Amino acid sequence: MRATYIYGPGDVRVIDAPEPTIQKPSDALVRVVRACVCGSDLHPYHSMSPSPEGVSIGHEFIGVVEETGSEVTTVSTGDFVIAPFAVSCGTCEFCRAGLQTSCVNGGFWNDAAVGTAGGQAEAVRVPLADGTLVKVPGITEATDDALLASLLTLSDVYGTGWHAAVKGGVTDGSTVTVIGDGAVGLLAVLSATQLGAERIVLMGRHEARTDLGREFGATDVVAERGEEGIAKVRDLADGGSHIVLEAVGHMPAYDQAVGIVRPGGVISRVGVPQYEDAPVGFGSLFGPNITLTGGPAPARAYIEPLLPAVLDGSVQPGKVFDRTVALDETPEAYAAMDSREALKVMVKPR
């Protein structure tokens, strides 16, 4: 089959890879109907150490079950499924608590330890299929593109935006600032809207994106960055934002969050941090009693609750996709997202 591998910075190739097979009784094989490229895929695209043999990549996909292992009970051949960006058993204490990204038996895609390959491919072996996959009745490969796109966001970016808003404590009447106008930031805006936020300031400078942010419910857009951006948000939010959703992961976004959050407020991070140490002392978080929260979203936990509004069309998170490519064109998808020509690119294996 054809599958996407990355070999080093800027070096993504679609190659012939072995067909995946059932290896354990809890596995399922899924033929991919739609996959996509994530903002977090751009981190290795920028800075991974060169790998002569390549590493499989991609962690967002929806598809149809082709085969199941003997122990699998919740999905069957022919079922349409959403695969969240983490593999999880569904039975350990963390899965039961809705924190599937900390599953003691699971892991992430493209992880040799878990034995998984990536989702930007024609087919994927899904370990722990009962815990990992969510079946969506009534959907087929022939379902309309817009709905498939929205379903695909449930594998990561919508659940991640939702996680930011939930961990940030967004509720009726909240004032929220979202840092980042990528797909996750825009879906954090949508999530904050759904959770009842009254004022949503979106920090971003790409007009097509911030326009979609306004459509998702942003009440204000701040294009400025650094001190200027901080001053503008503090002014708009009457001295600082109670809740800041950080959907970027770079250090300047962290500093921005600390700059705009109000004393007693919350910074909820879902952008994968590209740093380990950051200011948390008296002058940043401690003095003003700021809470820092967030992490990798347990997207699995959010698929069922978010699904009904996607299926009935009352939300359309799939609007974050502004380009579609064939599987063999995946390298171009990376380049387009890296140059910010495209917001988020869908990959259509056939």
Add this chain to the structure above:
Amino acid sequence: MRATYIYGPGDVRVIDAPEPTIQKPSDALVRVVRACVCGSDLHPYHSMSPSPEGVSIGHEFIGVVEETGSEVTTVSTGDFVIAPFAVSCGTCEFCRAGLQTSCVNGGFWNDAAVGTAGGQAEAVRVPLADGTLVKVPGITEATDDALLASLLTLSDVYGTGWHAAVKGGVTDGSTVTVIGDGAVGLLAVLSATQLGAERIVLMGRHEARTDLGREFGATDVVAERGEEGIAKVRDLADGGSHIVLEAVGHMPAYDQAVGIVRPGGVISRVGVPQYEDAPVGFGSLFGPNITLTGGPAPARAYIEPLLPAVLDGSVQPGKVFDRTVALDETPEAYAAMDSREALKVMVKPR
């Protein structure tokens, strides 16, 4: 009057200072009945830059109102009062929200910007008296020592331990680990007990202190530090503690907290951080979805709710005091706490 000043590391002196006077109509003058030395006073005692003219010190006191400015309405001459460790107006948005340590009109004791001196003295000018002071009817200088000691803890250490537990989200059935066997750590144990924690692991190695911790409700004591301490707590708490209350403020205590907290858990800090940067990335807080919270306690907000149980004797937080000195002996109080001969020293101006 006699008042305590600090001149540099290890150099605390009790000197003759000018009698405080009413300077603004919102001021009150309080004659100090009991004061004390705080763990956080030891930070300048270790590392302040030498100051030839000295800096007044002390931020915990109870006393009797001697005089009030013309605008003061909530306390009168002769009232017994508790002074929390921050000055606050009581009317700004942060005071109304119960975050008096972020009061826009207030500040801390011994702050030239606010015009305050310290509490380890015979008398103190209290700015913003209506917002800052809490009157306690029925108490006088002649009230028994044990109750005065417990009332004194409401000025800081009890409210600070309570803040740790509240921000940590301690509730019925919680598993909590408290790092630090100083007065704040021990009162965090008491607070966790009051909030319904089922299991409370106290990390500390001074037996007299951890014995008091057990009396306050600790179910387990771990004397080990570093990796050994982490392993022991993880073992006791079945893989990690949902809630960690960090009552020290030094970097090893932060690392300890990160080591023992369970995925999805909370680290609530009330020890004043002696660092600015710390690990918060994928390998520490982000990956396991850890929440970092806490800050300077709004002790003012907690005095009224915590007062009834202190007055009726059902809790005795004043047990953290294990020594009392006269005001002129305050330097010895610092030395005794610094050498850990004393847990917490009360100062009796007369």
